[in-house]
């Protein structure tokens with residue numbers, strides 16, 4: 391029996407320099423894909439997978455994320471008075487249960503591994519999910535839910551992976567593939583941002599992890615790695631041999647909202663799925679494309 395996955399960690403301390411000036415005073419996680427902030431997509435995915443407690447590792451200028459997951463009495467009152475029940479229900483549906491969110495701050499930008507380590511006291515001695523909110527997915531079943539199936543079968547640690555063009559591997563964490571099917575194969579190696587020639591495969595880590603708490607012990611003394619930052623991938627590689635790591639080639643499409651093109655594509659893709667605006671938006675989009683081709 392594997393321990394139930396109850397807690398998820400969301401590192402949201404990043405500076406978002408790629409989106410300046412939009413992110414000068416606003417966290418990049420609050421940029422919107424259609425009408426929901428990017429962070430909400432990762433939280434929804436975790437909720438759908440049965441996560442009960444949401445841990446956010448924030449930083450300076452990020453307090454609006456905390457506000458987003460709190461009630462807004464004035465707004466609720468106004469909506470109620472104006473009879474805007476649909477909007478009100480929407481807000482209520484997204485609201486986490488009382489006491490089910492925690493926030494801590496990463497005081498210095500020392501890397502993703504360090505951000506995760508900052509959550510150690512809030513997670514405690516149990517397995518946890520790690521969701522990098524920059525990556526959002528369009529999929530029938532949420533990516534974390536797909537991973538839980540493999541977790542229940544294999545226990546240990548589980549990573550969502552996808553194939554990229556071989557020349558792109560150096561931007562990501564890359565895994566080596568051992569025995570087993572796409573739904574759950576053994577990972578033989580993990581390396582952060584390798585040169586194309588050194589990469590064990592073209593399967594990259596897609597920003598979704600199920601991890602055992604022992605990773606915190608490794609992170610405590612983890613040397614700096616790629617980009618001169620403390621990397622979660624290096625700590626995971628340190629655990630390999632002691633614990634199993636399973637790769638899941640998830641079913642779905644990823645959008646990297648940490649890049650401008652990924653973010654814009656996510657907006658188009660999600661808007662075209664929305665019943666309320668899809669037809670009108672597609673019409674506008676076709677016109678824009680036609681005009682651009684001229």
Ligand code: G1P
Nearest residue numbers: 502525562563594595596597623
């Ligand atoms: C992080 C991880 C990397 C992973 C990537 C997914 O890198 O370190 O292993 O493949 O997210 O987006 P970053 O994007 O922070 O450079």
